[in-house]
Amino acid sequence: MNRYKKTRWLVVLGAVLVQICLGSIYTWSLFNQPLIDKFGWDQSAIVLTFSITVAMFAFSTIFAGKLQNKIGPKKVAILGGLLLGIGLILSSKATSLIELYIYFGVIGGTGVGTAYVAPLTTCIKWFPDKRGFITGIAVSSFGLGSLIFKSLVLDLILTKGVSQTFLYLGVINLILIVLGAQTLSTPPTDYETTGVTEGVESNSKDSTSTQMISTKQFYLLWIVYFFGCISGLLIIGLAQDIGIDLVKLTPRTAASAITVIALFNAGGRLAWGVVSDKIGRKTSLLIIYLTTSIAMAIMSTITMNTVIFFVSVSMIALSFGGLVTVVPAITADYYGVKNIASNYGVVFQAFGIAAIAGPIIATNFGLNNSFLIAAALSIFSMIITIFIKPPFALSR
Structure with missing residues (x-):
């Protein structure tokens, strides 16, 4: 190497x-x-x-x-x-x-x-x-x-x-x-690709997309990804409106939430990538969903001021950034790297459908109720995550 x-x-x-x-x-x-x-x-x-x-x-x-x-x-x-x-x-x-x-x-x-x-x-x-x-x-x-x-x-x-x-x-x-x-190329055949990070569960089999969708782990992973993306995309898409309507911020102050979310979203993507290598993907997902559920519960039950609003959206953005980092990695861990492009393409559909579902929930249930729904979905995702295990033989 x-x-x-x-x-x-x-x-x-x-x-x-x-x-x-x-x-x-x-x-x-x-x-x-x-x-x-x-x-x-x-x-x-x-x-x-x-x-x-x-x-x-x-x-x-x-x-x-x-x-x-x-x-x-x-x-x-x-x-x-x-x-x-x-x-x-x-x-x-x-x-x-x-x-x-x-x-x-x-x-x-x-x-x-x-x-x-x-x-x-x-x-x-x-x-x-x-x-x-x-x-x-x-x-x-x-x-x-x-x-x-x-x-x-x-x-x-x-x-x-x-x-x-x-x-x-x-x-x-x-x-x-x-x-x-121009720099993108696949590793040569003599490149060592079997090594995995210590402490991270991984399988020893490269699966095709057809093989992947025949496992129950795929559906569990897809569901928790879908639920998590609903929470993150809901806040990202409506942050300014939430600031104006619920926190009574000026449009200029509320707009700064967009910058804050972008920074924490990007920071969460990098930080959780490193952390998941150290403590494992499942543990990382559990913490991510716990953080999201707490932040969503706060937003739905507490009369927010400026500080509570910005802290809450920062927590959600940080967690969402972690989610979109950990899921591609866990897809590679569970189904191998040979077909990761096509495999993650299938898993990623959860993101696209969540982008549509989030606004529908907000429109039909209102912001506060949407936060409660998102909190409940995050808790449900935590429970599902506990039961997700590699579908094939493990390697370390």
């Missing part, structure tokens, strides 16, 4: 660049008002664009994973970068909501999902000894993308207008993702 040290860190460098660019889609909220001002479209109709994007993001990971097994991560990441770039460039020409849905939502979202799996799963293959840590680096880079692109997007909207901003973002993302993809 020693002679490949430089190679595997070059892979990480390219993966980080790709993930940061993909994370730029989480700046979408910055486009809402400028699009309203320019076209006079209804806000809820504009927001639907992002929902379509997330849904296509999650759905396309299934096919991207299967494609990666055939043509390799480099070509898949390049394809994703081209789709995202083209989708954004076409969005600059959109003059109707349908066009925006197709260009940004369908084409752009498919591009994100296509490219997302490649850097993440390739890094896991190169670092069998530090799966949690390296997964944390990959997914935290995605989380930081919105922060890194935030100032650029705001400046472009102010100086170039909202439509031209799509054009510039498309060109930037296309070039940088294709550049980052």
Whole structure:
């Protein structure tokens, strides 16, 4: 493994660049008002664009994973970068909501999902000894993308207008993702890939997606991932509204919750990756769900002031960041690294469906009741996690 040290860190460098660019889609909220001002479209109709994007993001990971097994991560990441770039460039020409849905939502979202799996799963293959840590680096880079692109997007909207901003973002993302993809390669056949982190349960069999979905552990893992993502995405998507409606903060102060969440989300992805390597994935998930349930219970039962609000959303963001880090790692632990791209693509559908379920729950039950539901789901996830065990023979 020693002679490949430089190679595997070059892979990480390219993966980080790709993930940061993909994370730029989480700046979408910055486009809402400028699009309203320019076209006079209804806000809820504009927001639907992002929902379509997330849904296509999650759905396309299934096919991207299967494609990666055939043509390799480099070509898949390049394809994703081209789709995202083209989708954004076409969005600059959109003059109707349908066009925006197709260009940004369908084409752009498919591009994100296509490219997302490649850097993440390739890094896991190169670092069998530090799966949690390296997964944390990959997914935290995605989380930081919105922060890194935030100032650029705001400046472009102010100086170039909202439509031209799509054009510039498309060109930037296309070039940088294709550049980052050049380092993505699978380990050679003589590379040691059987090592696992001490204390982490792992199986000794590489499973296909068909074999994976035939095990009960897959369904248990999918359910707890789905429930956990509901809690995290609910807060991420409604943080500003919660601050204004329930805490009575000014719009400016409430908006700062978005930055706080982004920082704790990214920090949680990296920190929990390291921690899960040390104390194990299951123990990490139990702590993550316990923290989430406590924070959600606080938000639903206590009259929040500014401090309680920011502490609570920080706890949830930190835990959510950990969840999206630990689950890819535990998928590799349980079902091997050979088919991790296609396997995690199937598991990741829980994320996409949760992105739709969260807003539906909030709309039908109200914010306070939604928090209680999320707390209950987190507690239920803790109970399920206790019974999740590797499906095949263990290796250490």
